[in-house]
Amino acid sequence: MGLAERKERDKLELKKTILEAAQKMLLAHGQDGLSIRKIADEIEYSPATIYLYFADKDAILHELMEMGFGVMNEYMKDAFAQKDPIKRIHSIGHAYIRFGLENKDWYELMFNSDKPMKHIEKCCEDWDQGMAMFAFLTETCRQAIELHKMENVEEQILALQLWCSVHGLVNLALTERLEIVQQNNSQVLIEKTLDAIIHTIFKE
Amino acid sequence: MGLAERKERDKLELKKTILEAAQKMLLAHGQDGLSIRKIADEIEYSPATIYLYFADKDAILHELMEMGFGVMNEYMKDAFAQKDPIKRIHSIGHAYIRFGLENKDWYELMFNSDKPMKHIEKCCEDWDQGMAMFAFLTETCRQAIELHKMENVEEQILALQLWCSVHGLVNLALTERLEIVQQNNSQVLIEKTLDAIIHTIFKE
DNA sequence: AAATATAATAAACAGTGTTCAGTAAATTAC
DNA sequence: GTAATTTACTGAACACTGTTTATTATATTT
Numbered sequence: 001m002g003l004a005e006r007k008e009r010d011k012l013e014l015k016k017t018i019l020e021a022a023q024k025m026l027l028a029h030g031q032d033g034l035s036i037r038k039i040a041d042e043i044e045y046s047p048a049t050i051y052l053y054f055a056d057k058d059a060i061l062h063e064l065m066e067m068g069f070g071v072m073n074e075y076m077k078d079a080f081a082q083k084d085p086i087k088r089i090h091s092i093g094h095a096y097i098r099f100g101l102e103n104k105d106w107y108e109l110m111f112n113s114d115k116p117m118k119h120i121e122k123c124c125e126d127w128d129q130g131m132a133m134f135a136f137l138t139e140t141c142r143q144a145i146e147l148h149k150m151e152n153v154e155e156q157i158l159a160l161q162l163w164c165s166v167h168g169l170v171n172l173a174l175t176e177r178l179e180i181v182q183q184n185n186s187q188v189l190i191e192k193t194l195d196a197i198i199h200t201i202f203k204e
Numbered sequence: 205m206g207l208a209e210r211k212e213r214d215k216l217e218l219k220k221t222i223l224e225a226a227q228k229m230l231l232a233h234g235q236d237g238l239s240i241r242k243i244a245d246e247i248e249y250s251p252a253t254i255y256l257y258f259a260d261k262d263a264i265l266h267e268l269m270e271m272g273f274g275v276m277n278e279y280m281k282d283a284f285a286q287k288d289p290i291k292r293i294h295s296i297g298h299a300y301i302r303f304g305l306e307n308k309d310w311y312e313l314m315f316n317s318d319k320p321m322k323h324i325e326k327c328c329e330d331w332d333q334g335m336a337m338f339a340f341l342t343e344t345c346r347q348a349i350e351l352h353k354m355e356n357v358e359e360q361i362l363a364l365q366l367w368c369s370v371h372g373l374v375n376l377a378l379t380e381r382l383e384i385v386q387q388n389n390s391q392v393l394i395e396k397t398l399d400a401i402i403h404t405i406f407k408e
Numbered sequence: 409a410a411a412t413a414t415a416a417t418a419a420a421c422a423g424t425g426t427t428c429a430g431t432a433a434a435t436t437a438c
Numbered sequence: 439g440t441a442a443t444t445t446a447c448t449g450a451a452c453a454c455t456g457t458t459t460a461t462t463a464t465a466t467t468t
Contacts, residue, residue: 036456047419048458057456112316117380131384157393157400161369164397169364170370176321180335183310189361193368194296197360200356250448252427261425367427 001032002015015053017043022060023067026105031113040117061109062119066104069129075099077090080136085143086202090138093166099192107174111167148202158201165197220363223246226264227271230309235317245382249293265313266323272310273333273393276348279303284340289347290406296341297370304374305394309377338363352406363404 025034036057040047044146054060067091067154079091084195095165100107109116110130118129169190172178225246229238240261244251258264269279279302283295304311313320314334324331345366346359373394382390 033453037454048418049416051457052415055238087281112375112379113383114379121380127384130381134384150345154396157384157396158443160373160382160397161400161404164372165365165369166372166374167376168368168370171316171375172368172371175316175318176325177315177331177334178364180331181340181360189364192358192361193364196357196365200365240422251425252449253447255426256446396426 018053031108032044032047032106058115058119060066063117065109065116068110071106072099085140085147088140090198096166104174222257224269226268230258262319262323263346266320269313269320272314275310276303289344289351292344294402299376300370308378
């Protein structure tokens, strides 16, 4: 890449360029293979330059995490549009699991890594996308509770019950810990478990 | 520490000494704060010496993981002794969560880190303790299904349903992601959710 | 043309896992 | 008792990591 080309590209866009390189690296080599120095190499700047645009590596990971929610929302599109709240819950569950299994590195950053969370804490920010996701699920649960006239069920607890189930399922699968239950075909195992979870809650 | 003291200590016991130092470091500073060089410093040997006793860092983390299951079994003692299978499930759930919340670094190693699992894969070994734990839970579920005459419920699926729920719950709590649901008192939130999970499955 | 502001960097600091040639001490063989 | 061999260990290097700071080159303003 020539010097002229680079000059044209950067200026106001260097932050974006850094994030694009970071994303490329995340998807190619995972969070462990993502280093400031390699980003610097990729975009042909020195490592120090990156620190003029981001406070530290956690800040970059935090922005990547936010981008990850964009990717997840694509998976959720159809599910969110479901009219029936219980069908919506089912679809959200499926989409969530599919997103997790197909996007290990995004998922890790969004729901497991403490680095983006450390940035949030440091900057006194909030986990906005996480909150929005949970709020939507909670509202869907409220509708399901109302529709099914379920008694003594708190919408928040129900939402958490669903979230932690799929979260646990995805994590067990991503860390190869489901293999002890069934060597191959963990996809089927996951499907069956999700169906069982929703069935035990809503009785079909 | 003098030279005589060291001579006496090591010999056949160096491997143990390394693991003890590693455990101390894990509990004091977490997995990120655990380095081969710091272990070497602590036991007053060179870093290279450690590689005469362990193939690599993953091998050390794998042995630590196995030690972690020992710690967890202490938490499980009373629960395992429960006669009634449903009460046993409840107690196991409680003990599992308590262990996870009180032992973040052990838990991380046992149920999240891919480094011990990489060692297992490399050495063509099995995740023995994980399998034993799941087998016991599955057997308990079989008993519960029998006792309650539950129809169309597979013991394995039920066991996985329970495991992934508490696993997800612990992970959300440990990564500070439960705070979006409830700022303080996440302990109560977790208890309520566990109760809800078991209630929806066994109807009281 | 001189003074100032901006942008980028080289180099250093303090760490990481891992390997390998080389050394010192203990053991065995003669 | 000396020589040969084995065992136990280490220093130094390699290739990395995130981060900071003094310095330089360029661009803008006075």
